Amino acid sequence: MASFYLLTVLMVLSVQEKSKVAGYITACYFTSWYAQTSLTQVRLPVEDVDPLLCTHLMYAFAYVDIPSKSVVAADPAKECSNAGMTGRYEKFNQLKSRNPNLKTLLSVGGQGSANTVFSQLSSSLLSLQQFAQNTIKFLRKHGFDGLDVDWEYPTAETKDQFTSLLKVLSEEFEKEGTNKDPLLLTIAVASGENKIKAGYDIKGINKYVDFIFVMTYDFSGSWNKVTGFDSPLRARNDSNFSPLYNVQYALNVWINGGADRSKVIMGLTAAGASFTLKNISNHNVGAPVQTGGGPPGPLYKQQSRLIYPEICKYLKEGWTRVWDDDQQVPYAYKGDQWVGYDDQQSFGLKVQYAIDEHLGGVMFWELSFDDSKNYCNNGAFPLLHVVKQTFANHYIDVTATGTPEAGSTDAALHTTGATEENPIETASSTPSHKTVTVDSNNGGTVHFVTSLTKDTGVKLKSTVVFDQVDENIGGAYSPQTGEFTAPVSGFYLFTIQVMVTSGSGQEYELKSEDSAYSTRVRVESAWSTGSGTAVFHVQKGHKVKVIKYYGPDGALRQSPWSRFSGFLLRES
Structure with a gap:
């Protein structure tokens, strides 16, 4: 038998x-601030990261130091090893001992002053070359396999500077890596069509980077006048919603603009857009909302944002979950509170979309937003397990x-x-x-x-x-x-x-x-x-x-x- x-x-x-694609990537961002946050219920130290769930781990964020023309640690006392103390950079790169195929990258930039700093840095070719050479030394010293540039966001005035920055980094990385594996170069980029067309020379960029992480989320937020999803996969069949603000449209802007599909990486997140309804009897997608978004959740404690484990807690407390066929993501509500988010079902569909469209893989922002502490009773990091399983089934x-x-x-x-x-x-x-x-x-x-x-x-x-x-x-x-x-x-x-x-x-x-x-x-x-x-x-x-x-x-x-x-x- x-x-x-x-x-x-x-x-x-x-x-x-x-499999039609030889090796999808799953790039996961680790944030230094949630490694030491006072919010212990969402704190995620390096030791709690599962290095088997991601092919690439990104450490966010380092700074650009204009005087030294180099990448520098945001918190040297805690991130760099010294006086017998093992810093977070070293601990982060020690994760490769548990997964020898893992690649680690240092992400530089982020929101805030990064736009001004990158603009100053890329004002001359000499500055860029010095920055690239000094950054190579920094990355090699601390054991990273590459650099992730998160310039939010280049504009029409700085579009050429952004391309020049990537060109010089790519050339210097290639030159330094002649007798060893060259450092990787990736970028995190906008998903809004206006920002993309204004600030990115897509064909030029495509020549110099290994991967393009498209931040296909934050399509809805506290600025909304009606309920909507943080990261809908597809457009809504409703004239009241713009057809531009969804994952599919944003990715196609990059692909149609000249980016290789194998380099285009779909952005995923586990933070949902939350709202306070004006009328509790109207809880559909597109229902009118009060300004400012929903109140902070019990774990993440951020206005107008709820992370996945917070939503799990609310679902256990009687919130109603509804699946939206149009945009292939769920929402949940109770009383005057509403959230449009992603879960295991929508993650599975998004990863399948990446496979069907022959993309290079997915990027996840960020590890502490997944349920590392098992509030959902689905095991640690349930969303990333769906990503891993879906890719593995097709690979x-x-x-x-x-x-x-x-x-x-x-x-x-x-x-x-x-x-x-x-x-x-x-x-x-x-x-x-x-x-x-x-x-x-x-x-x-x-x-x-x-x-x-x-x-x-x-x-x-x-x-x-x-x-x-x-x-x-x-x-x-x-x-x-x-x-x-x-x-x-x-x-x-x-x-x-x-x-x-x-x-x-x-x-x-x-x-x-x-x-x-x-x-x-x-x-x-x-x-x-x-x-x-x-x-x-x-x-x-x-x-x-x-x-x-x-x-x-x-x-x-x-x-x-x-x-x-x-x-x-x-x-x-």
């Missing part, structure tokens, strides 16, 4: 779409090397470019290798054997995790409750087979404890190897179960005899 399931898995995986190139017959004792699966330490890697990464075998001496148990790129060289052996008929390793599956409990954190393939002749067209709704939304899987024919499948990332000890069953007519019904089986594809 186990070999029958092996055949099922191989055939299902062999028809999955292969993996899993193909069967042959078509084994039922009862065969050996078959192979290859996962290109991904490792257990970091499943979302570039094409240049050393590929891991997976072999699926049937152990005829142990009751036909199917094993996934994975060679890991770890210093220990240890090979982990994970068996079929559960099957309500055959093996049930560690009691992971409970026939009484119909629940699967993950024995280890990882990516699991779930299969459902209807074991009666009338199985065609059945649908099962699966829910993971780690996901805010459910997934429907369809079984096209009974007793078929092409059974319904779904992939979830599940944290150790968390559950997955079938919550609903639908007949071919779409009506809720009692499930027929079926097998609910799962296989550990990859530990994380």
